[in-house]
Amino acid sequence: MTYQYVVSDLDGTLLGEQGELTPYTLEVLGRLQNAGVGVILASGRVTASMLPLARVIGTELPVISGNGSVIADGRTGAPLIAQYVSQEDAVEAALALEAEGHYFHSYSVEPDKPFYCAEPSEGSNIYGQAVGMEARAVGRLSDFLNSPETATPKLLVVVDAQVMPGLRDRLRDRFAGRLTVTNSTPHLIEITRHGVNKGSALLALCARLGVEPARCIAFGDGGNDKALLAVAGLGVAVQNAQPSLLAVAAKVCGSNGEDGVARYLAARLLGDTEGRT
Numbered sequence: 001m002t003y004q005y006v007v008s009d010l011d012g013t014l015l016g017e018q019g020e021l022t023p024y025t026l027e028v029l030g031r032l033q034n035a036g037v038g039v040i041l042a043s044g045r046v047t048a049s050m051l052p053l054a055r056v057i058g059t060e061l062p063v064i065s066g067n068g069s070v071i072a073d074g075r076t077g078a079p080l081i082a083q084y085v086s087q088e089d090a091v092e093a094a095l096a097l098e099a100e101g102h103y104f105h106s107y108s109v110e111p112d113k114p115f116y117c118a119e120p121s122e123g124s125n126i127y128g129q130a131v132g133m134e135a136r137a138v139g140r141l142s143d144f145l146n147s148p149e150t151a152t153p154k155l156l157v158v159v160d161a162q163v164m165p166g167l168r169d170r171l172r173d174r175f176a177g178r179l180t181v182t183n184s185t186p187h188l189i190e191i192t193r194h195g196v197n198k199g200s201a202l203l204a205l206c207a208r209l210g211v212e213p214a215r216c217i218a219f220g221d222g223g224n225d226k227a228l229l230a231v232a233g234l235g236v237a238v239q240n241a242q243p244s245l246l247a248v249a250a251k252v253c254g255s256n257g258e259d260g261v262a263r264y265l266a267a268r269l270l271g272d273t274e275g276r277t
Contacts, residue, residue, distance in 0.1 A: 066153035068201035077111030199227025
């Protein structure tokens with residue numbers, strides 16, 4: 001099978017352990033693009049946090065952001081296809097999270113806006129530094145999200161790893177048929193509109209591009225990458241992926257800390273015998 005597109009998650013997958021694009025990864029992605037293979041980024045990050053990385057890679061293809069809630073123009077960040085959380089569900093989810101005292105935040109639907117939290121905290125600082133975004137404190141998020149002009153592509157909850165599975169499953173049960181609840185890491189719970197995920201977004205983008213999903217090779221590391229790997233022609237998990245993803249991935253490559261995605265692509269698509277030039 002000849003693949004036309006490489007579709008990759010960012011954090012924990014394409015990015016190194018310090019959240020960086022290594023010179024080797026950039027070299028391989030550049031060679032692939034020169035050979036006519038497109039690079040599509042698919043992340044839980046929102047568009048504003050993805051565009052700088054897309055520019056460094058040199059891809060202008062649409063990005064799949066917000067865990068699949070938005071397909072955005074890779075140059076301008078303008079939404080091409082968007083499915084936001086309904087206001088009713090966003091407010092109810094916010095109230096449930098506030099009642100249990102969990103830190104969470106929401107996002108603007110505009111690509112150049114900050115993310116919104118109740119008040120500055122260690123969680124907002126760590127997240128903002130990791131993704132290169134600013135936090136804006138707005139008070140109770142349930143009140144903020146209840147404003148008629150407020151919409152959000154997703155809610156993100158930051159919790160201890162021991163708390164995550166129980167909270168994720170409670171939210172899934174409570175909002176079954178209304179919201180998609182998954183986890184991108186052992187500490188992050190992603191909440192999007194029902195039926196929205198990276199896999200459904202890739203199918204929509206493939207239809208827009210006029211390409212069969214089978215011509216895509218996809219990479220991921222988190223529970224929120226399951227749908228992405230399932231719909232691609234080949235789904236590959238990095239070695240450091242969550243066990244639930246390793247169990248369903250068709251293939252496993254090296255870890256993100258050792259340029260696993262780039263090495264796999266170099267060997268599989270470019271014919272490098274050792275995954276290096």
